[in-house]
Structures are given as structure tokens and as C-alpha cells.
Amino acid sequence: MLKILSGVVVLALLSFPALAQDAAVKPVHALAMHGAPKYAADFKHLDYVNPNAPKGGTFRQHVIGTFDSLNPHIIKGAPGAGSSLVNETLLEQSADEPFSEYGLIAETIEVPEDRSWVIFNLRPQAKWHDGQQITADDVVWSFNTLTTEGAPFYKAYYHNVKTVEALSPTRVKFTFDMAGNRELPLIVGQLPILPKHYWTAEGRKFGESSLTPPLGSGPYKYGTVKPGELIELVRVQDWWAKDLPINVGRYNFDKLTYEYYRDANVALEAFLGGQYDFRQENTAKTWATAYDAPVVKSGQVKKEEVHHTLPQGAQGFIFNLRRPIFQDISVRRAISYAFDFEWSNKQFAHDAYTRTRSYFSNSDMEAKGQPSAAELAILDPFRDQLLPGVLAEEFNPRKTDGSGNNRDMLAGANELLNKSGYVMGKDGVRVHSITGQRLEFEFIDNNPAFERWIAPFIQNLKKLGIKATYRTVDDAQYQNRMNNFDFDMTVMVYPQSSSPGNEQREFWGSDRAEMPGSRNYIGIKDPVVDALIEKIVAAQTREELIVLCSSLDRVLQWGYYMVPNWYLSAWRIAYWDKFEKPAIAPTYGMGVTDTWWAKDAK
The missing domain is CATH 3.40.190.10 (Periplasmic binding protein-like II)
Known part of the structure; x- marks a missing residue:
């Protein structure tokens, strides 16, 4: 062999x-x-x-x-x-x-x-x-x-x-x-x-990006491709696997097209104008206000909110720990206090979102309450290496009353910054008392929709003497900067499945922290996290997996590695009334592309 x-x-x-x-x-x-x-x-x-x-x-x-x-x-x-x-x-x-x-x-x-x-x-x-x-x-x-x-x-x-x-x-x-x-x-x-x-044919290099449609074996192959504009997939009529039980009733459309837009508002107008058929809406304000159109009122476009029980992972404004200013946990905590989620959720999302507090949100793996006896048995051997709070209490981001007056939060942030050596100068600028270094950083993102959430956050940081700026970059530049960890803060989503495992190494593993292109964007290097990941990977039962993930969750929560954002345990979808779908929906997915079919196909 x-x-x-x-x-x-x-x-x-x-x-x-x-x-x-x-x-x-x-x-x-x-x-x-x-x-x-x-x-x-x-x-x-x-x-x-x-x-x-x-x-x-x-x-x-x-x-x-x-x-x-x-x-x-x-x-x-x-x-x-x-x-x-x-x-x-x-x-x-x-x-x-x-x-x-x-x-x-x-x-x-x-x-x-x-x-x-x-x-x-x-x-x-x-x-x-x-x-x-x-x-x-x-x-x-x-x-x-x-x-x-x-x-x-x-x-x-x-x-x-x-x-x-x-x-x-x-x-x-x-x-x-x-x-x-x-x-x-x-x-x-x-x-x-x-x-x-x-x-391996002559002239081809796997490691080089290319717009030449590659050979595949799946239900679709590439049709028309317009760089940066359109991708068309064409159903393979004689696909070898079409009659396998796992594929019966699936992949019903003859063509799938993906049309690219640079501007989200233009994309929405194109949808309401019939230029494409389906969209999943990720912006709460748009969902609440922008679908008041004749085609929706007439029923030509269906608008549905589909609730689910899928784990939601974590979304937040992440810190790049490779930056010296973010290596102090008190600084990270202070910055997190400046984000008034309750006010922002009311202003920008019609109170639609739930605050992220866990890395395993909306699942049975989410750490809640005080650590259980099973969790303590796992975490106690690391007691001397754990941050305060991990073994004692439930983690929760600090809350405001939603009025926009978050004076108490800013006062707490000011106290933390002073203890860390960052004092307010006479000119209202926060500087380190010994080095004189100004406390400043930059948000980057490739989605302009986050700017309205970040702008008031920046204003609150300014009240603390912290200079923060926001910059939107194009997709290619953003991807390149993330691959090389060239950022201060950004918005990041860490998805979680119902059975976490090996991917946790890629998210939080110490050996990924300096590996360009890895997903340990935060730069976490914690031997306790590494040890818990290996235990998760080796879990033999569902019960054991749940306890281990909850334990890891507590360690990550109390590390203040991100300013927690929000999640919604539902899909917001809109589609033109041209399709039919099975009577039973899949439990762990929407199943749109592979289980729906066209009405006119009959």
C-alpha cells in the first residue's frame, strides 16, 4: 500500500x-x-x-x-x-x-x-x-x-x-x-x-487565485462568470449522485445565480424591483422600515421571520491582543463599558436583538449561573491561572437604562483606566502616566452598516479621552488585513455548531495566534484555553461536551476579548412568490437553495 x-x-x-x-x-x-x-x-x-x-x-x-x-x-x-x-x-x-x-x-x-x-x-x-x-x-x-x-x-x-x-x-x-x-x-x-x-495539469497552480472555473463533481457546475459582478451555476443534468437517498428531492433549480452589489441600499432596491428572488435580511432597522413597498403589501414578495434553535456563537467588536494597548485586561474592560448596547438596540434595531454574553449563545453549552460541580471539577486544577470571576459568578456585560445617559458606566471605565496608568490630561486626552502614550486605536470593517453602531461608541470613548476612528475598507483589503492581523479592532462573528470540536483550535489556540490566515484573530495565547480545547476534542458523550464547552465559555467570557454585540434566534427572509417548499423544514438550516423548487417548473 x-x-x-x-x-x-x-x-x-x-x-x-x-x-x-x-x-x-x-x-x-x-x-x-x-x-x-x-x-x-x-x-x-x-x-x-x-x-x-x-x-x-x-x-x-x-x-x-x-x-x-x-x-x-x-x-x-x-x-x-x-x-x-x-x-x-x-x-x-x-x-x-x-x-x-x-x-x-x-x-x-x-x-x-x-x-x-x-x-x-x-x-x-x-x-x-x-x-x-x-x-x-x-x-x-x-x-x-x-x-x-x-x-x-x-x-x-x-x-x-x-x-x-x-x-x-x-x-x-x-x-x-x-x-x-x-x-x-x-x-x-x-x-x-x-x-x-x-x-496537476501543466500550467495550473493550486495556490494561485484564478477565475477559470475549476473542475468539480457536485450537483452544479459554473456557467457564466463575470468578474466582480455575477456567478451562474448550472445544474448537472447527468450528475452521478442525483439518485442517492441523501440527494433525492434536493438541488431542484436548473440555474442558481449570485449577483454582486457594492451598496446594500442599491441591492435592496434591486430586490424590490424584481432583479433577484431571495434575500436574508441581517439589518434590523431595514427589516422594520424598508420593506413597506407595494410588492410586499400585494403579496408578490413574502416576508417571513423564521425562528430556530441553532447555536448563535458570538459576535462582537474584537480586540487585537498583538497591540500593546490591548494587552491590559482593565483597558479592555474600560473600553467595553463605553458601548451602550441598550440605547443602540433601541435606536438602531427597534429592540430586536439580544445582547451577546456567551461564545455559545442560544445553546445548551452557554455558561449560565455559578459554575456547576461538574464545571468546577474541570476548572479547579487551573485555579491559579484563572482570571477573577471565572469560578465565582455568571458573566454578564454591564447594562444601561437605555436612556443614552451612561454616566455610571463611563465613571467605572474612568476608574479602570486610571488604575491602569492611563490618566486624563488637561486637554482631555487620555495618556499613559509613565510613557506618555496616547490611548487611541482604529476600527476597520468592510460593512458600512456597522458605522451607525460604532459612531456613538466612539463618542463615548471620546468622553473618556480615548481617540477612536472608524474606517470602511473594500473586501479585498479587509481580507488581506485580517489574514495578516493588521487591525486594532473590528467586528467578528464566531459561529458555533451544535457539536463544537476541532475548530475551537482555529478560533482560540495559542499555536494559531501568529499563523497568518488563521481565525485566531484576537491573538489568544492561554494554556488553560488550550487545555480545555483538547478536552472538548476528546469528549466521549454529549453531556461531557456540554460541560466542557460551558467551562471554556467562562474562561473566554472573563477574558474580555471582545465588546459583546448581539444576536437574533431567527432568520429574516424575503422572497418573490415564485417558489414552493417542503412541508417540513430542516431543524438546523434554512434549506432554501437545496430543498425549494420553482412553481413554474411544473
Whole structure:
């Protein structure tokens, strides 16, 4: 067989015990993080689809910003929308279970009880859009290429994969450097599988951004592409996987289009004018005031608020701890006191939002109340390394009365700054009493909608003698600056799934803090956080996972790494009345692009 080590192919012999172990594992059609998958091996289709949905029609969407690449797997360039519908993975996650995956490119999966390795048996009929078969060699090449030339996320996410081996043209084995990590076989199943023969052809370089539509194997392929303006995806009529149970009733539109706009107001007017079909509204004020249009009143455009129970993670104005002024937690606390959420929520969002207080908002993993006995058992060994408050009480951002008079909050901030050595000068400027350094910083963002939230925040900071400025940059510049941690503060969303795991390393891991392109934008380097992440990765039961995530949540909360923003446990959607949808909605997603269908398709 072939053993792949850091991209180098070497010969290796399987030992007889290993052969016996592999043979003793029964192939299965699906895997669940905890417990058993919902759907049996003989299932016909997912519960949240219409298996008889007609094919046809066009579904038009919009994107704010621009794009200059069709390769979403590297850090270079701004990738275009829709790539996940062109590429496929070994397994496909269902949207009505916390975390279960079913065979897609892989027909069956073999995994031992301790989950120390996983074997995928590929479907012989799985093919690229050019007709060539998808092989284990493609899987091996994809893994090695993504973890060496792809975005740093892949190296972090698959950190525990020790070797990947092509056992035969349709059989591939991943061996892990640890046992007991229940998530590893599932996240390996999420690996995008790329065509080796396409990417290794002469003249192609995987690490370079390109607008040449790449070869895929998914339900759609690229049609018309206008750089920075439009991406069109065309349904593959003879898609090899269209009749698999996991895909029955899905991917019903003949065409999907993504039209790009630079201005959000122009995009909304275009929608109300019928230039595209569907939008998810993320701005509360716009949702409350801007849809008072004839097409909405007449019912031509449907406006719905769809409530859900999905974890909302965390959103906030994050600090870049690489900046010396933010390395003092008292300074971070003081700055957070200057954000009057209650007043801003009333003024800008019609009181629609809930304040973020947790990194696992709207979930059973959110740390609430005083630490439980189970949490204390986890955190007590780190007692000497924990910040005040972690073991004692519930964390909550300080509140105002919403009147706009947050004098008490600013007084508390002033006291914290004075203790940190930043005193108010005679000219109303906050400077360090020893170094004379002025306390000043810059917000950057690529979304002008946040300016109205940040402007009053800046005014409150000015009352404290802190000079803060706000600058909107274009998408490409913003992405480049974030990749290189070239910012003081910005708005950041940290999404969380219902089964957190390896991605926590990428968010908060110390070894990611100085890795360009990683998602540890804050720059957290905390051995306690690192230890808790590894415990989360190795959690064996759902109950254990919940307690560990709550423990991590407490440590992050009390670190004051961000000024918490807000969340809404609902999707606000508007769409032209041209579509139909299944009677049952998926529990963990909207299911719009892949489960709806066009009325005129009939």
C-alpha cells in the first residue's frame, strides 16, 4: 500500500494485527457524533425534502462585495459564492440531526470503537464532471494539498490526522494520532475532494487565485462568470449522485445565480424591483422600515421571520491582543463599558436583538449561573491561572437604562483606566502616566452598516479621552488585513455548531495566534484555553461536551476579548412568490437553495 507522510509517498507494509483489526470493523452507511444516525441504511430520502419536487427554473440571489477568485480553499483572493455546490465531500451532513453524516462520494465507512482511524469505501460510480472516476488517489492528493497549500484552517482542522493511505483505487484510510476523538472521522468526511488530474495539469497552480472555473463533481457546475459582478451555476443534468437517498428531492433549480452589489441600499432596491428572488435580511432597522413597498403589501414578495434553535456563537467588536494597548485586561474592560448596547438596540434595531454574553449563545453549552460541580471539577486544577470571576459568578456585560445617559458606566471605565496608568490630561486626552502614550486605536470593517453602531461608541470613548476612528475598507483589503492581523479592532462573528470540536483550535489556540490566515484573530495565547480545547476534542458523550464547552465559555467570557454585540434566534427572509417548499423544514438550516423548487417548473 501507499503511506502518505507530509506529501511524500513511501512504501509501507501492513502488519497482520492491523489487517485483522480492519477486517473486524463492519462497514456502515453513516456516522453520528454521539448515538446512532437517524436514518437507517435503507432510507429513501430525507424527511425535510419533497422527493417528487420538479426540476427547473432559476433561483437568483445577491452578494454584497466582490470576488476575484473561484478557488475558495486558499487565502489569496476574494472567493466567489456557490463553490460548495460544485465541489463534493466524502460524506454529507443531514440538517435535522445535531451532527450525523451519510455516505456521498464514500458509499460506506469503517471506523473502530475508539475512532483511532477511518476507512472510506468510495462509490465506483462517483465521477468528475469530465467523466473520470473519483479515486482514493484524489482523496489523498486533496488532503495533502489542502493541508500544505490551502488556507491555514485545513492544517488546524485536520491537525490530528497522522497518515492518509490509498489502500486501493476505491478505498482510503485516515489514521489519527489519538484515540477517542469522536469528531475526527466526521470532519474528515467534510474534506473537499478535488480532482488531482485537473490541478496537476501543466500550467495550473493550486495556490494561485484564478477565475477559470475549476473542475468539480457536485450537483452544479459554473456557467457564466463575470468578474466582480455575477456567478451562474448550472445544474448537472447527468450528475452521478442525483439518485442517492441523501440527494433525492434536493438541488431542484436548473440555474442558481449570485449577483454582486457594492451598496446594500442599491441591492435592496434591486430586490424590490424584481432583479433577484431571495434575500436574508441581517439589518434590523431595514427589516422594520424598508420593506413597506407595494410588492410586499400585494403579496408578490413574502416576508417571513423564521425562528430556530441553532447555536448563535458570538459576535462582537474584537480586540487585537498583538497591540500593546490591548494587552491590559482593565483597558479592555474600560473600553467595553463605553458601548451602550441598550440605547443602540433601541435606536438602531427597534429592540430586536439580544445582547451577546456567551461564545455559545442560544445553546445548551452557554455558561449560565455559578459554575456547576461538574464545571468546577474541570476548572479547579487551573485555579491559579484563572482570571477573577471565572469560578465565582455568571458573566454578564454591564447594562444601561437605555436612556443614552451612561454616566455610571463611563465613571467605572474612568476608574479602570486610571488604575491602569492611563490618566486624563488637561486637554482631555487620555495618556499613559509613565510613557506618555496616547490611548487611541482604529476600527476597520468592510460593512458600512456597522458605522451607525460604532459612531456613538466612539463618542463615548471620546468622553473618556480615548481617540477612536472608524474606517470602511473594500473586501479585498479587509481580507488581506485580517489574514495578516493588521487591525486594532473590528467586528467578528464566531459561529458555533451544535457539536463544537476541532475548530475551537482555529478560533482560540495559542499555536494559531501568529499563523497568518488563521481565525485566531484576537491573538489568544492561554494554556488553560488550550487545555480545555483538547478536552472538548476528546469528549466521549454529549453531556461531557456540554460541560466542557460551558467551562471554556467562562474562561473566554472573563477574558474580555471582545465588546459583546448581539444576536437574533431567527432568520429574516424575503422572497418573490415564485417558489414552493417542503412541508417540513430542516431543524438546523434554512434549506432554501437545496430543498425549494420553482412553481413554474411544473
